[in-house]
Amino acid sequence: MQTKFSFHPGERAVQERAGEAAMAERNGSVIADTILGGARPFIAKQFMVVLASVDAGGAVWSSVVYGQPGFVHADSATVVTLDVPAERRADSEPFWDNIRFNPAVGMLFIELGTRRRYRINGTIERDDCAAIDIRVGEAYPNCPKFIQRRHLRAQGEFHEAGGVATGAAIGGLVATLIRAADTVFVASTNADTGADASHRGGNPGFVQVTGERTLRIPDYAGNSLFNSFGNFELDPRVGLCIPDFAGQRLLQISGAARVLWDQPDPANLTGGTGRFWEVEIASWVLRQVPQRLEWEYLDASPFNLPTAEG
Template identity: 35%
Template sequence: MATEYHRGELAVQDRAELSRQAAFSLGGIGGTIPPVAAAFLAEQPLIVVGGTDADGRTWATQLTGPPGFLRVPDPETLLIDARPLPEDPLAALLAGPAQVGMIAIEPASRRRMRINGRAAPTGTGLRVDLDQVISNCPKYIQKRGHRFPDLAGASPRPRKAVRGTALDGRQQDAIRAADTFFVATADEQGNTDASHRGGNPGFLRVLSPTLLRWPDYVGNAMFLTLGNLELRPEAGLLVPGWETGTALHLSGTARTIWDADEIARVPGAQRLVEFSVRDVLEIPDALPLRWSSPDYSRFNPPVA
């Protein structure tokens, strides 16, 4: 997996006529964490994790902790001092060895990095042996500050997960208002990737209670997500509730739309991705983190 593109990524790069740019971008994929990246991870309170459960469903989730909960004891290893909630869609998977894709994101500085590898539980946390370390540009990240609310003396709030096979009206409204989501995919061998998608509210469209669509904007031409979808359509979405701590998890299948007429109707789109919802899991108060209102990225295309 490490520093070569697989056949799905190469096929998408070729179809997009961006193979030369992709070859240049390959230099941003490595197998170890450099010191500057280790320092970045040590400052983060959140990491997004993608994986595929025992039923073949791909999900994306998020783990949090105070700065320092992500540690790099050596350049080929990441330690995460956190495990998923019992209600989390990846709780069972991460209780044992698993292939995972991860992305650490710092909205306040619009920085991010992707880390893919093999996870194993270690007490109350995870150890990840790394296969890929990927540097990404800051495009389409909305700037936000974060805080951990002071909950000392507060009574624990009951947490009741909502499950379904289609989006209800409230969940559809949350998606229409979203400016950020995360998507997890995997190739045929299970090598997993987690990626960020951002734009102005409305860029993630609800076509029906079981069908979403979003534009694929100009990027680094690696096509790690679309390349995986070329080989395996299963995907998982995480729509974070930045101000509430709610996590909306979706699992289903996705496909890339190349039709020029359809693409031309969406400002800034180079391609479109259509996601068919199969499973919905909404977890209120999933995270202790709270985030400020966004300062939208200047790179976000307008939404029609």
């Protein structure tokens, strides 16, 4: 039996301030503590999962893990299994260490080629050398807006990739990747509801580098739930993951977020919301994906808005 979902105080505060509380209440009716029947085969088809986690020092991280279809599956409506054996867990991926210290996990199953996505937040209940099981806390579908369509043409075998770089200041290749990004995965956390994984997308340039350690991102109109912003209201810790589809890399950023309300927006970068959010970077990791991935870009979202670069 499904439990009626209720928003936490941070989400309610943001929904009220945005004037979208009534819409959030209607849209939130899809949130449940079990996985929709039709979502279970969708999950089993996926070759990637976006993961949100919190490390031993409290920093929040966003990750993407790849595998052959079926490596993630939900054999029941209440548990998701990641069949990733220990030898296929990249040492450079923070997620695997993080779950040893904090069992909260956010998951986003996003099929870029069809713009379908499904979101699950839960808690690790089994972690051994073969797989992990995650007990579902919240599960719900998300709207397809602002997703750039891509098709994965081929995926190679796992290998422990080298080429890991770390830092805090933005410059060089890191700045180039951020300015070219059209897809960003966002991790946030809440003391009561756990970790959450989300998606932001737009035309290249929608993520602005505004300082040596600061980013600025417009907030477009969405489903009115404000899960990420609601978490930021109570806990500013944030993780970003920016995939470099052409370069076979992932840029992972951890820091703190701040929502900016009622901002001047003469270029209409926010599409009328007047909201931006800033990320103060504490650290970043740039690493190779441990599989060879051949992506084909299909098209941009028809909802994308202009960027500061034009």
